Amino acid sequence: MKKSLYLLFVFFTGILIQSCTNSTAQEQNRPDWAIIIHGGAGPFWNGNITEEKKANFFNSLDEALSVGQEILANGGESIDAVEAAIKLLEDDPQFNAGKGAVLTSIGTAELDASIMNGADLNSGAVAGVRNVKHPISAARLVMEASPHVMLAGAGAEEFAATSKLELVENDYFITEARLNQFENRVAALEKEKMGTVGCVAIDQFGNIVAATSTGGTFMKKWGRVGDSPIIGAGTYANNASCGVSATGAGEFFIRGTVARDIAALMEYKNMSLQDAADEIIHSKLPAIDKEKAVGGIIALDKDGNIGFSFNTKGMLRAYANSEGIKEIGLY
Numbered sequence: 001m002k003k004s005l006y007l008l009f010v011f012f013t014g015i016l017i018q019s020c021t022n023s024t025a026q027e028q029n030r031p032d033w034a035i036i037i038h039g040g041a042g043p044f045w046n047g048n049i050t051e052e053k054k055a056n057f058f059n060s061l062d063e064a065l066s067v068g069q070e071i072l073a074n075g076g077e078s079i080d081a082v083e084a085a086i087k088l089l090e091d092d093p094q095f096n097a098g099k100g101a102v103l104t105s106i107g108t109a110e111l112d113a114s115i116m117n118g119a120d121l122n123s124g125a126v127a128g129v130r131n132v133k134h135p136i137s138a139a140r141l142v143m144e145a146s147p148h149v150m151l152a153g154a155g156a157e158e159f160a161a162t163s164k165l166e167l168v169e170n171d172y173f174i175t176e177a178r179l180n181q182f183e184n185r186v187a188a189l190e191k192e193k194m195g196t197v198g199c200v201a202i203d204q205f206g207n208i209v210a211a212t213s214t215g216g217t218f219m220k221k222w223g224r225v226g227d228s229p230i231i232g233a234g235t236y237a238n239n240a241s242c243g244v245s246a247t248g249a250g251e252f253f254i255r256g257t258v259a260r261d262i263a264a265l266m267e268y269k270n271m272s273l274q275d276a277a278d279e280i281i282h283s284k285l286p287a288i289d290k291e292k293a294v295g296g297i298i299a300l301d302k303d304g305n306i307g308f309s310f311n312t313k314g315m316l317r318a319y320a321n322s323e324g325i326k327e328i329g330l331y
């Protein structure tokens with residue numbers, strides 16, 4: 001009896017020591033913080049993007065990354081890092097989000113954005129807004145200051161107006177380049193299919209936040225809404241698995257519940273972030289439609305591992321972590 005008690009004691013002490021060692025190792029393995037952003041996926045002029053244009057995109061990504069990086073490195077929270085990085089990209093007319101958004105069939109800009117907090121699965125989104133300068137901030141407001149997850153159109157504007165969010169005329173978003181695109185109806189030009197922005201960050205507290213912002217698809221009509229403001233399709237975050245932001249042919253990302261599926265593969269099948277992302281982007285999406293289900297994702301898992309995957313020619317992306325890793329890429 002005594003001996004079996006002793007063995008039981010040894011057994012449980014062993015387990016205790018092992019679990020302590022495991023969690024310490026895990027903590028040591030996870031970088032203090034990590035951040036990844038995207039600037040859209042697409043054919044990118046079939047590889048013929050000019051060096052100048054590429055450099056401009058890279059500079060903007062670098063700037064947005066640095067803003068988020070600084071917040072995280074100074075002990076700030078992923079929610080603030082993600083919002084700040086996306087706001088900068090919404091201000092940048094090169095991207096199809098905020099200023100510089102593609103135009104609808106009636107020549108307006110209608111913006112979609114979403115944000116999700118992996119700590120409590122709280123989420124916020126706006127769809128089809130025309131006057132909120134930073135749709136990502138409106139999405140955050142929906143998350144933090146309303147009992148809802150998504151607000152659309154006029155109602156979303158009305159809600160945004162109740163706070164200090166900056167409102168602008170719709171003209172503010174419309175750049176000459178987009179007007180030119182609209183007037184020449186160059187929808188068929190593959191090169192125009194890109195520019196949505198997204199960001200995922202994990203902070204020192206292990207909190208993952210994911211967010212996406214877009215003008216949607218060129219010449220969209222009837223109040224079309226894509227995947228970007230849909231939690232589980234274009235954006236998803238869960239501290240138990242990962243955070244994901246997507247870009248691409250939205251209808252297929254909705255049908256494939258892309259962002260949530262990546263997290264689900266990790267949760268239910270124990271897959272690594274990269275394997276899960278590749279499975280969805282390179283197998284599941286093409287199985288829905290080999291030609292049309294195109295795009296990509298950026299992601300971070302709970303251990304701060306960076307993941308991205310795309311089935312297009314390129315995806316603008318940049319990432320950094322507290323261990324000194326920093327990369328910007330396209331193809």
Ligand code: ASP
Binds near residue numbers: 216247
């Ligand atoms: N996913 C976006 C949408 O369908 C567009 C994009 O990412 O380029 O609205």
